[in-house]
Amino acid sequence: MAKDGQRPRKPRTPAADRHRPPSMADVAAMAGVSAQTVSRVVNGTARVDDATRDRVVRAVRMLGYRPNTAARALATGKFRMIGVISFDLKAHGNARTLESIVSAVQSTEYSVNVVVPQAQTQEAVLDAFRRLSGHAVDGVIVNEAQILPGSLMLPHGLPVVVVDGGDDHRYPGVHTDHAAGAELAVQHLLGLGHPTVWHLAGPQDSHPARRRAEAWQRVLRAAGAPVPPVVHGDWSADSGYRAGRELAGRPEVTAVFAANDQMALGLVRALHDAGRSVPEDVSVAGFDNIAEAAHFLPPLTTIDQDLSRVGAACVERLLSQIEGDPSADSSVVSVMPSLVERDSTAPPRG
Known part of the structure; x- marks a missing residue:
């Protein structure tokens, strides 16, 4: 019993002290280890046996302890x-x-x-x-x-x-091997019997777009197929629609490789608006395999990037x-x- 008949005060704990965040010492006390051991577990700077590590981790989670990032950086250099x-x-x-x-x-x-x-x-x-x-x-x-x-x-x-x-x-x-992906798309369209493949390319300052366009051209030349003029978009469905309006007016266009699926979506819509059906009149292949590609009308043939x-x-x-x-x-x-x-x-x- 404390003096004057008062009950003894319990030790202050982080949970009882709302003005102070839990410290490394609090974690050490709860886990029954030294503050140095807590530091080793938190920073991963030395080997600690599994049982001790588990006790420290449980204490960290129970107390909501957050390591001092600056101090840890000074200790580890990271x-x-x-x-x-x-x-x-x-x-x-x-x-x-x-x-x-x-x-x-x-x-x-x-x-x-x-x-x-x-x-x-x-x-x-x-x-x-x-x-x-x-x-x-x-x-x-x-x-x-x-x-x-x-x-x-x-x-x-x-x-x-x-x-x-x-x-x-x-x-x-x-x-991603953009050239290999473009080659797969163009070879697929040529393999279906199309005399050539038109290309709706991405922005000219994009490395992936350039690699896809270069591969498209390379496959056509290797197959002895005509190389049509490139039509550029900006990756958006709107730019695909604008390019599609141009391509829809060309009866010689029977296959198009679009450099991404969004442009392919706009292209398909433009062909539909012009009265040309996909794939009966024009085959369209995209690039990316976005989640919605399987739900296009018709579902889109495309290149899947991992x-x-x-x-x-x-x-x-x-x-x-x-x-x-x-x-x-x-x-x-x-x-x-x-x-x-x-x-x-x-x-x-x-």
């Missing part, structure tokens, strides 16, 4: 933060690649900080790097850097991986650099796409 610079999130490939990068990072001890430059200029890229550096990132993934030439000097010593970049940058890269693999490969390559893996290199990893045949392509009439 901030456990990955920066991502991504352009034009309206584009399916960019949005899906970003989604897959975030998903891959969530299975690690790292977090993600995303910057979306409002302009595709070298100054905008450097500004994005400065903003990410101010948030203390350990490395950066650049998602479809159309304007990242070999002459652009990025911050020295910061690990970088480039997704769908050009051929002249000197950083490790990951990309963007989950692309995102996972980006994160794996960046973490190899961050962790100092001696096998990390500056090569470019290609992910092979596949053809998905649906009802929008068929042999030509007659």
Whole structure:
């Protein structure tokens, strides 16, 4: 019994103290270990036996303890933060690649900080790097850097991986094999008996669009087929519709390879409005295999990009650099796409 007949006070606990967040000492007391052991478990800096680790993890979760990021960075030399610079999130490939990068990072001890430059200029890229550096990132993934030439000097010593970049940058890269995908689409249409294949291409400053267009032309020439003039869109269904109005007026057009599914959607609508049916009059193939492609009318033949693999490969390559893996290199990893045949392509009439 305390003095003056008062009950003894219970020790203060984080749950009882609403003005103080739980500390490492609180976790140590609950788990029955030292604060140094808690630090080892939280930072992963040393081996701790499984039973002790489980007790610490349970205490962390029960108390809602959040490690001091700055202190952990000083101790480990790492901030456990990955920066991502991504352009034009309206584009399916960019949005899906970003989604897959975030998903891959969530299975690690790292977090993600995303910057979306409002302009595709070298100054905008450097500004994005400065903003990410101010948030203390350990490395950066650049998602479809159309304007990242070999002459652009990025911050020295910061690990970088480039997704769908050009051929002249000197950083490790990951990309879909856009040329192989285009070849599959064009060979499929030629194999159905079409005398040639027209191409609704993406923007001229897009590396993926250029690779797809170059492969389209290469396959036609190898087959001895005529090479029609390229029609360019901007990845949107509206631009596909505008191009479709032009192509619908050409009776010699019996097959079109669109550089993405959204443009293919606009193209199909324009052909329908002009009284030309798909695939009876014109076969249409797209690229991306967006979730809605199977529900187009008719369902769209397209090229499936394995963007989950692309995102996972980006994160794996960046973490190899961050962790100092001696096998990390500056090569470019290609992910092979596949053809998905649906009802929008068929042999030509007659």
